[in-house]
Amino acid sequence: MNTQAPFTIEQFYKFLTQAKLMAGKCLKCGKTHLPPRPLCDRCFGQEFEWVEISGKGHLLTYTVIHVAPLQFQALAPYAVGIVQLENQLKIPGMITGIPQEQLKIGRELTIDFAACAAGQTWPQWQRYCFKPT
Amino acid sequence: MNGKPLVSIVSAGLSKFGKHEGLYAREIFSFAVKEAFDRCPKLDPKRDIKAMFIGHMGEAYEHQGHMGAAVADWAGLAGIPATRTEAACASSGAALRSGIYAVLSGLADTVIVGGVEKMTHRTTAEVTEYLAMASDYPFEQFHGITFPGLFALMATAHMNDYGTTQEQMAKVAVKNHYHASLNPKAHLQKEITVDTVLSSKVVAWPLKLYDCSLITDGASCIIMTKPELASKFTDAPVHIIGSGQASDTIGLYERTSLTSLNSAKLAAKTAYEMAALKPSDINVAEVHDCFTFVEIMSYEDLGFCPVGKGGKLIESGETRLGGRLPVNTSGGLKAKGHPVGATGTAQAYEIYLQLTGQADKRQVKDAKVGLTHNVGGSGATATVHVYRSDHA
Numbered sequence: 001m002n003t004q005a006p007f008t009i010e011q012f013y014k015f016l017t018q019a020k021l022m023a024g025k026c027l028k029c030g031k032t033h034l035p036p037r038p039l040c041d042r043c044f045g046q047e048f049e050w051v052e053i054s055g056k057g058h059l060l061t062y063t064v065i066h067v068a069p070l071q072f073q074a075l076a077p078y079a080v081g082i083v084q085l086e087n088q089l090k091i092p093g094m095i096t097g098i099p100q101e102q103l104k105i106g107r108e109l110t111i112d113f114a115a116c117a118a119g120q121t122w123p124q125w126q127r128y129c130f131k132p133t
Numbered sequence: 134m135n136g137k138p139l140v141s142i143v144s145a146g147l148s149k150f151g152k153h154e155g156l157y158a159r160e161i162f163s164f165a166v167k168e169a170f171d172r173c174p175k176l177d178p179k180r181d182i183k184a185m186f187i188g189h190m191g192e193a194y195e196h197q198g199h200m201g202a203a204v205a206d207w208a209g210l211a212g213i214p215a216t217r218t219e220a221a222c223a224s225s226g227a228a229l230r231s232g233i234y235a236v237l238s239g240l241a242d243t244v245i246v247g248g249v250e251k252m253t254h255r256t257t258a259e260v261t262e263y264l265a266m267a268s269d270y271p272f273e274q275f276h277g278i279t280f281p282g283l284f285a286l287m288a289t290a291h292m293n294d295y296g297t298t299q300e301q302m303a304k305v306a307v308k309n310h311y312h313a314s315l316n317p318k319a320h321l322q323k324e325i326t327v328d329t330v331l332s333s334k335v336v337a338w339p340l341k342l343y344d345c346s347l348i349t350d351g352a353s354c355i356i357m358t359k360p361e362l363a364s365k366f367t368d369a370p371v372h373i374i375g376s377g378q379a380s381d382t383i384g385l386y387e388r389t390s391l392t393s394l395n396s397a398k399l400a401a402k403t404a405y406e407m408a409a410l411k412p413s414d415i416n417v418a419e420v421h422d423c424f425t426f427v428e429i430m431s432y433e434d435l436g437f438c439p440v441g442k443g444g445k446l447i448e449s450g451e452t453r454l455g456g457r458l459p460v461n462t463s464g465g466l467k468a469k470g471h472p473v474g475a476t477g478t479a480q481a482y483e484i485y486l487q488l489t490g491q492a493d494k495r496q497v498k499d500a501k502v503g504l505t506h507n508v509g510g511s512g513a514t515a516t517v518h519v520y521r522s523d524h525a
Contacts (some may be wrong), residue, residue, distance in 0.1 A: 064262075082286060092384075
């Protein structure tokens, strides 16, 4: 593991291109941050280690977006949700491959590192999404 | 503090809310400020007003930043310190709070606080994008989550946890449109039915078009002074006796609860404690109904009903005019309109009218204690203020 990589959002997205979901664990108080932060919001520690998080989780809540910003209009309607991962960590993301009527709180999902289509100039990050487990 | 006035409102102004074609924000603000000056003939604006705080959310709408000075200039007040406050949809709630800081600090005896937004000249897609800027970029906007989308995520969780229904949300819209039909300054002054809401097109399920507040142009302002100076300007001041502001994580996904706003609960707790009052002491309230669901959630966050019972409270009719605790008598963001930066002090304007007996057809009988609840973003900011009038 590259311990020199900065604990930033940019770095979080760089790890995604290696199909890794990485969080920053504070060496002082042990809090795990997803996304990573350069300053621990619990103890103000600035030293962290990378921990790999399983991409499997369950759906905490969801919506289906019909009125989308310009950049996402071609995808609408699309589902987004907040997914509960291990260690009380949560992240939002698009949900693909499930018809709306089958979306259900509690449903098991797995992260998909393949980039979702949506053109953009900045930032040129890879966009993860969630699919059925 | 214990219920002692922090500051006293001596005047207030509100532009018509709606579409102001061909007008700039600063021009719309001049209508609000003129009303406030005219309402208070004993005030000499150029002599008495010592500072200005203006809520304004987006430079993108008019390609105009630096709104504090721009608005002060067009209000005839160039010369005084004028500062823009930005906290998304709570921008003028934050301006109000900043005005209180200024007066209590002793640096300015009398201040004007307000807000403005000019939105209707932009397309819905543009407005959707600009509003989304108030949410987390790298994990929310970047993944296509819109503003209605964030509140829809909370609504879905609330429906799941407490059985809240889309019909209950629709009833918030019906009530607030009814109230707006009694408010000549409201953007939409027509009544609707539950079916109007349920059959409107989906924006972000479960929220539909008629669950959403309006894209509106408008401006609002409040003139406040030290309580001991209020009688110089008016016989009927409205005192602010409680003020709370709080923040939360910028990303909704990092919060402990998806069915309440911790910022609003913290701000409310501070404001109630300062005012030495309880939720049951409130006679009239303006809450942040940017989406119908949010009014239901606010009932719970403000202690108007137990957690999970917000849907039952709207069904009971108690928050309609004539009920125990009328909420959003102005029509709320839902029907009066939501020119984002203007909303916080527009809520204070309505409470000022209510507590001074000037609310005309929508007057709440014997209203003495009022509350405003202004939320920024998906709840990363909230302000809550408690107001009291002493006159009969």
